[in-house]
Amino acid sequence: xxxxPGEPGEESEDDEDAxxxxxxxxxxxxxxxxxxxxxxxxxxxxxxxxxxxxxxTHGFYCDGCGNYExxxxxxxxxxxCTTVGPPPPxxxxxxxxxxxxxxxxxxxxxxxxxxxAPTTEAPTTPCEPVCEWSEWIDTHCPPT
Numbered sequence: 001x002x003x004x005p006g007e008p009g010e011e012s013e014d015d016e017d018a019x020x021x022x023x024x025x026x027x028x029x030x031x032x033x034x035x036x037x038x039x040x041x042x043x044x045x046x047x048x049x050x051x052x053x054x055x056x057t058h059g060f061y062c063d064g065c066g067n068y069e070x071x072x073x074x075x076x077x078x079x080x081c082t083t084v085g086p087p088p089p090x091x092x093x094x095x096x097x098x099x100x101x102x103x104x105x106x107x108x109x110x111x112x113x114x115x116x117a118p119t120t121e122a123p124t125t126p127c128e129p130v131c132e133w134s135e136w137i138d139t140h141c142p143p144t
Contacts (some may be wrong), residue, residue, distance in 0.1 A: 012057030
């Protein structure tokens with residue numbers, strides 16, 4: 001629905017209409033912003049005041065307001081994650097030979113039990129999604 005040019009009226013925008021009009025909007029937007037075309041005032045996701053609603057679930061709706069346009073935030077999973085760990089050991093040339101073995105006999109002793117050193121995995125960075133905003137979309141009124 002669109003307001004009559006020059007007169008405030010009913011206005012609505014949603015992601016389904018945007019997709020129907022060929023806009024590349026993801027199936028489950030993570031955010032929405034709604035902007036008055038004339039004043040450039042931006043309403044954010046969750047706005048519900050004086051008959052003006054802007055939320056990612058239902059899109060934008062108002063009755064008795066001017067022309068609004070919306071944009072959607074879509075997030076996409078990263079295909080791979082980067083593993084961050086300790087740097088590899090530095091090597092410069094051939095390692096030195098081991099020292100010669102001594103052939104002395106030591107008296108018998110009781111050795112304390114050995115425990116394995118704890119192993120730690122290299123830290124990793126979480127796979128952060130890539131999020132981007134669509135262009136501003138106005139599906140229910142001619143461009144101004």
